[in-house]
Amino acid sequence: MVFLKYSFLFIWVVSVSAVVGVxxxxxxxxxxxxxxxxxxIENYSSNIKSYGVVxxxxxxxxxxxxxxxxxxxxxxxxPQEIKETVVLFDDHQxxxxxxxxxxxxxxxxxxxxxxxxxxxxxxRGVPLLVIYNKNKVTKYVGGYSEQAITPFTDINVAGYIAxxxxxxxxxxKPVIGCAVSKEYKKLLDPFGLKYREI
Amino acid sequence: MKIYExxxxxxxxxxxxxxxxxxPVFLYMANFFDTEVSIAVGAPLVxxxxxxxxxxxxKNLNVPAILMGFSSMALSATMIHLGKGMIExxxxxxxxxxxxxxxxxxxxxxxxxxxxxIHHVSFFYxxxxxxxxxxxxxxxxxxxxxxxxxxxxxxxxxxNQFKKSLDLQDRIQIEIxxxxxxxxxxxxxxxxxxxxLLDLTGSNSSAISExxxxxxxxxxxxxxxxxKIEETLDLMKQTQSSVRESSAVIKDGExxxxxxxxxxxxxxxxxxxxxxxxxxxxxxxxxxxxKTGIINDIVFQTKLLSFNASxxxxxxxxxxxxxxxxxxxxxGLATSxxxxxxxxxxxxxxxRNKLSESVGTISNKLSDFQSRLEDAFTSWEDINxxxxxxxxxxxxxxxxxEASLNIISEGADEQCDGVSELSxxxxxxxxxxxKSLQQLREIEDITKRxxxxxxxxxxxxxxxxxxxQRSHKVVEV
Numbered sequence: 126m127v128f129l130k131y132s133f134l135f136i137w138v139v140s141v142s143a144v145v146g147v148x149x150x151x152x153x154x155x156x157x158x159x160x161x162x163x164x165x166i167e168n169y170s171s172n173i174k175s176y177g178v179v180x181x182x183x184x185x186x187x188x189x190x191x192x193x194x195x196x197x198x199x200x201x202x203x204p205q206e207i208k209e210t211v212v213l214f215d216d217h218q219x220x221x222x223x224x225x226x227x228x229x230x231x232x233x234x235x236x237x238x239x240x241x242x243x244x245x246x247x248x249r250g251v252p253l254l255v256i257y258n259k260n261k262v263t264k265y266v267g268g269y270s271e272q273a274i275t276p277f278t279d280i281n282v283a284g285y286i287a288x289x290x291x292x293x294x295x296x297x298k299p300v301i302g303c304a305v306s307k308e309y310k311k312l313l314d315p316f317g318l319k320y321r322e323i
Numbered sequence: 324m325k326i327y328e329x330x331x332x333x334x335x336x337x338x339x340x341x342x343x344x345x346x347p348v349f350l351y352m353a354n355f356f357d358t359e360v361s362i363a364v365g366a367p368l369v370x371x372x373x374x375x376x377x378x379x380x381x382k383n384l385n386v387p388a389i390l391m392g393f394s395s396m397a398l399s400a401t402m403i404h405l406g407k408g409m410i411e412x413x414x415x416x417x418x419x420x421x422x423x424x425x426x427x428x429x430x431x432x433x434x435x436x437x438x439x440x441i442h443h444v445s446f447f448y449x450x451x452x453x454x455x456x457x458x459x460x461x462x463x464x465x466x467x468x469x470x471x472x473x474x475x476x477x478x479x480x481x482x483n484q485f486k487k488s489l490d491l492q493d494r495i496q497i498e499i500x501x502x503x504x505x506x507x508x509x510x511x512x513x514x515x516x517x518x519x520l521l522d523l524t525g526s527n528s529s530a531i532s533e534x535x536x537x538x539x540x541x542x543x544x545x546x547x548x549x550x551k552i553e554e555t556l557d558l559m560k561q562t563q564s565s566v567r568e569s570s571a572v573i574k575d576g577e578x579x580x581x582x583x584x585x586x587x588x589x590x591x592x593x594x595x596x597x598x599x600x601x602x603x604x605x606x607x608x609x610x611x612x613x614k615t616g617i618i619n620d621i622v623f624q625t626k627l628l629s630f631n632a633s634x635x636x637x638x639x640x641x642x643x644x645x646x647x648x649x650x651x652x653x654x655g656l657a658t659s660x661x662x663x664x665x666x667x668x669x670x671x672x673x674x675r676n677k678l679s680e681s682v683g684t685i686s687n688k689l690s691d692f693q694s695r696l697e698d699a700f701t702s703w704e705d706i707n708x709x710x711x712x713x714x715x716x717x718x719x720x721x722x723x724x725e726a727s728l729n730i731i732s733e734g735a736d737e738q739c740d741g742v743s744e745l746s747x748x749x750x751x752x753x754x755x756x757x758k759s760l761q762q763l764r765e766i767e768d769i770t771k772r773x774x775x776x777x778x779x780x781x782x783x784x785x786x787x788x789x790x791x792q793r794s795h796k797v798v799e800v
Contacts, residue, residue: 130380130381133380134377134386134390137373137377138390138393141369141370141373141393141394141397142397142438142441142442145397145400145401145404145442146442146445146446148362148400148401148404149400149403149404149408149442149446150446151404152403152404152407152408153408153446187356187357187358187407188407190357191357272407272408272409272410273407273408273409274407275356275406275407275409276355276356277409301408
């Protein structure tokens with residue numbers, strides 16, 4: 126009887142720990158692309174004059190929502206200098222696309238299930254920021270901050286471009302947010318607490 | 324139940340409530356950070372239910388207390404998740420490790436610290452970049468862990484000391500209980516004695532108040548009595564004055580009576596004088612009357628005879644001339660009679676004068692007497708009025724004196740009552756004082772007992788201090 130009691134206690138502790146571990150992994154797992162160079166600009170944008178900035182977002186992700194709010198809080202950069210594109214995954218309800226277009230952003234809506242196999246390894250999670258130069262060379266691939274994006278996070282894309290213009294390189298920041306592919310979703314959320322469409 | 328177990332039970336209750344109180348905070352966080360509402364509500368509920376189940380399953384409260392260390396860290400993890408993993412939410416871990424000290428169970432702290440450590444070390448090994456979002460070395464992890472370890476050691480020590488303190492309280496309770504019972508009993512007795520003393524003091528106070536009131540009343544009554552006596556003295560003085568006046572009036576009355584007596588004598592004299600004078604007058608008048616009658620008869624007969632003689636003389640002519648002489652003689656007699664009559668008239672005149680004189684004298688005397696009598700009567704009336712007034716004053720004073728004496732008598736009665744009440748109150752004070760003395764003796768006994776108990780407590784405290792010092796030495800060793 127005592128053994129059963131303590132076994133029950135042990136199972137309880139392990140179960141709670143597992144759930145907590147899974148929950149925390151959502152905020153700590155770096156979903157940066159496995160092959161950053163594989164992200165082809167032609168797939169998302171064209172006619173880059175000086176710099177091309179591509180934001181990868183999905184409406185289901187709260188971190189993406191914070192980036193969306195940031196984009197809506199300002200106007201797109203000067204299109205003569207910087208071409209800013211937003212790639213939206215699975216915007217089924219059109220909760221972001223129209224608003225961004227109305228604001229002046231170039232929007233490309235995609236379904237996560239139709240991503241190119243080549244890009245599938247590249248775009249593991251959102252929000253993802255990719256900056257190209259006029260030669261369509263990838264200069265930055267990564268997240269917007271060292272930590273998960275919250276309403277308190279200072280998003281400074283212009284600062285990144287300024288740094289690149291000075292000829293400096295920017296170390297990639299982790300992509301902490303939501304998985305895009307079903308495989309990753311299942312891996313990160315085995316209990317179905319976050320990704321309900323699983 | 325021991326104090327330590329009571330503390331465990333109470334601490335579990337507090338922490339369970341604290342877990343539930345996180346729900347509104349978590350809901351707000353989930354809304355703000357756009358994280359899962361289901362986790363905000365579900366996680367605290369699951370942890371609360373789990374705690375409750377294990378409190379029922381394990382009779383030994385140490386087990387759910389240790390589990391609370393784990394549950395608290397799980398709650399902190401939920402908060403960190405709902406806050407999108409921001410490092411700031413990790414302060415919740417530090418706060419809760421501190422709060423867990425209330426259990427007085429060092430193993431609760433150990434459970435919490437181990438949970439946090441295993442969680443972070445596991446993440447470090449399985450997702451190295453995830454812990455700090457950069458390639459931190461194990462040393463960085465150790466630095467971070469060091470703070471948790473230091474806090475945990477401090478809380479471990481605190482819990483341990485707290486547990487020792489609670490155990491000590493248990494021991495003190497066991498050892499002190501008989502003393503407490505004794506002191507309680509003594510205190511109750513003392514309290515009862517004090518209540519009795521207070522009651523007695525109250526009675527004394529009441530009696531003293533009554534005495535004071537009685538004394539005041541007696542004083543007032545004495546003042547009133549004095550006033551009444553003074554009034555009575557005044558009335559008596561007035562009565563005395565009235566009596567003196569009455570004496571003077573009586574003297575006046577005596578002199579009045581003397582004057583009346585004198586008047587009476589004078590009147591007697593006057594009466595005798597008047598009687599003799601009147602007798603004389605009567606005699607004279609009688610004489611006159613007799614003589615006058617005779618004279619008148621004589622005169623009448625003479626005149627008749629003269630007339631007859633004249634007549635006869637006339638009839639006899641010459642012969643009658645003798646008769647005429649006779650008649651003439653007779654006429655002479657009549658003249659004589661007339662003379663006698665004149666004499667009588669004189670006598671009558673004298674008598675009348677005498678009588679008039681007597682009458683005037685009597686009249687004057689009588690007028691004088693009347694005047695003096697009127698004066699006497701006026702004087703008597705005045706005396707009578709004065710006497711009446713004096714007697715009215717005396718009567719009024721007598722009535723007032725009677726009333727005053729009645730009041731004085733009543734005052735005296737009240738004074739007697741007051742004195743009786745005073746006596747009763749003094750007797751009551753005497754009784755109360757005796758009882759107070761008795762109660763004071765009882766309190767003295769109780770105080771001695773309390774003193775003995777206090778010495779025992781002091782000895783016990785000394786022993787406990789020694790035990791505490793020994794335990795410190797053991798810890799140091």
